[in-house]
Amino acid sequence: MWKALASNAITFLIVILFLLGGLILWGQSQYNAAGPLDQPICLRVPSGSNMSRVSKDLVAQGAVSNGRIFRVGADYTDKTQELKAGSYLIPTHASMAQITDIVTRGGASTCGTEIVYRVGVTRSTVQLRALDPATSRYVEQASYLPGEDAVPAELTEALDSGDVRFRVALAEGVTSWQVVESLNAIEVMIGEVTEIPAEGSLAPDSYEISRGADRAELIARMQRAQQVILAAAWAERAEDLPVKTPEEALILASLIEKETGVAEERRQVASVFVNRLRQGIKLQTDPTVIYGITKGQGVLGRGLRQSELRRETPWNTYVIPALPPTPIANPGRASIEAALNPDTTEFIFFVADGTGGHAFAVTLAEHNANVAKWRAIEAERAKQPD
Structure with a gap:
């Protein structure tokens, strides 16, 4: 009897273990x-x-x-x-x-709500965005212009909730002064920046920060990122360029950045400047004149006067025969790479073509014809009602 009971118990235990294993x-x-x-x-x-x-x-x-x-x-x-x-x-x-x-x-959150502090060339904005999981795209919930608009209630609620990410986004072509002014106005950061970083030394990009982030530490991150970008581009530079140091390449890149926002023509613009430098022709680019007036502190907000084009400043390339002594903005990666690997062309002129891009020319006659077309476009636009 006891043998039967033991046998049954063992069988039952095996069944239980088998079922438990199957369940696992x-x-x-x-x-x-x-x-x-x-x-x-x-x-x-x-x-x-x-x-x-x-x-x-x-x-x-x-x-x-x-x-x-x-x-x-x-x-x-x-x-x-x-x-x-x-x-x-x-x-x-x-x-x-x-x-x-x-x-x-762990690490950064991958969705939810974020506040983006956008440092732009003409203005800075603060934007509240939320990720739409269905499309994996961020959708704007609210935005405002610091110093001009009231802070939207949605943004205040997000700040108070504690469940929000923060990001600082630098546009290509912003100046170091603009960056410092914008960072010092961000209420969730600490540590006022009093010294303007060297022009051109900050990498335009999007930087995630946390509440209580130190402004000086973020500036250092931007500088390290630009150093890495410049070093990589310098290592892959074309031969026989008229720029002899990484610093000169950064200056040239800033001119390219301010002259065009069309990605496809950056290397063409670079080729014009490179050709002019090789031939000893003055670069004659308006953004350098503007920088000589503003020193990068804000936007000129009007057209250049003839007297300003003739006025001698360290940056006015209508007067000086070479590159200006410093960059005139913080160029992005694409402009740095264009400066060090320009297209091979014979172009030495360019002018706006009315589409947002430029018309390029080899001879002065071709350039004058392009200028005439651009002036006709400007005159026609001036007749249009606002």
Whole structure:
């Protein structure tokens, strides 16, 4: 009898172990299988949250089919205690394992709301944006011009919520003075910047910052980024250029940056300046005259006068026979690369063509004809009602 009972108990135990093993294998397959999510979602993990709350949110949003399996899987992989607060983009059909990795990996949030401080050439703006998970594109919620507009209520609410990312975005061609003025006005940063960085030394780009970020440290990041860009472009430069140092290349790049916003013609503009430098022809570019007047402190806001074109300043390339002594703005990567690898052309002239780009010419006669066309376009536009 006892043998029969022992035999039955062993059999029962084997069955239980077999079922338990099958259950574990099934749970593992569920944990690693593609999830039910048909559209991406933005999952917010508040500070102080836990895997139990996260699992309930995921179930409610249709990202996981079983919250218990999600929690057990996270615990089994020793990730339960590694949960990071933030807002995370959960892609379609993400497995529970993938979601666990996303919310425990840390680093910058990948979705949600962000405030972007845009430092532009003519104006600076503050923009509130939110990521649309369905398109993975940021959508503007509100914006304003500092010093001109009232701060929108939506932006104030986002600042007070504590659940928002911050970003500083520098446009190509901004001056160092404009950058410092804008950074000193950002209320979530600390440490006033009193010294203007060298013109051209800041890399135009988008920089993520945190609340309480130090302004001087951000300036240093921008400078390091520009040094890396310039060094890489200098290492790949064309041969026999009339610029002999990385500093001269940066000056030339700033002229290219201020002369055109059309990406496709940067290397053509560069070729004009390079050809002129090789032939000893004055560069005669208006942005250098403007910089001699403003020193990069704001926008001139009007056309240049003939007396200003003739006035001697260190930057006026209608007067000086070479490159100005410093950059006249902070050029972006594309302009730096164009300066060091220009197109091979015979162009020595260019003028606006009315489309936002320029008409290029080899001879003065061709250039004069292009200028006449541009003046006719200007005259026609002047007749149009505002």
